[in-house]
Amino acid sequence: xxxxxxxxxxxxxxxxxxxxxxxxxxxxxxxxxxxxxxxxxxxxxxxxxxxxxxxxxxxxxxxxxxxxxxxxxxxxxxxxxxxxxxx
Numbered sequence: 001x002x003x004x005x006x007x008x009x010x011x012x013x014x015x016x017x018x019x020x021x022x023x024x025x026x027x028x029x030x031x032x033x034x035x036x037x038x039x040x041x042x043x044x045x046x047x048x049x050x051x052x053x054x055x056x057x058x059x060x061x062x063x064x065x066x067x068x069x070x071x072x073x074x075x076x077x078x079x080x081x082x083x084x085x086x087x
Contacts, residue, residue, distance in 0.1 A: 001086045012018070021078050030070045 040060045047053040 019080070023074070023077055026070050026074050030067065030074065033063055033067045033070060037067060 037060065038055055040063060044053065044056045044060065047056055
């Protein structure tokens with residue numbers, strides 16, 4: 001839609017931020033974190049004692065949190081990319 005035809009333009013400002021590098025980096029970090037999470041799950045299934053199990057669980061929880069944090073940031077970037085503002 002051509003907004004300029006609806007009234008008088010008082011000012012115009014265009015701002016853009018390229019998030020391509022961050023987005024690509026996050027996608028790669030997510031892939032690596034998910035692969036590590038899967039390896040830790042496989043190692044956990046073979047844990048021989050309680051001490052090892054607890055250590056693996058601790059690391060697995062850390063990696064799961066990292067996966068969720070990365071997914072959250074990717075979601076934020078997706079929303080920023082999808083929206084623009086016209087005043």
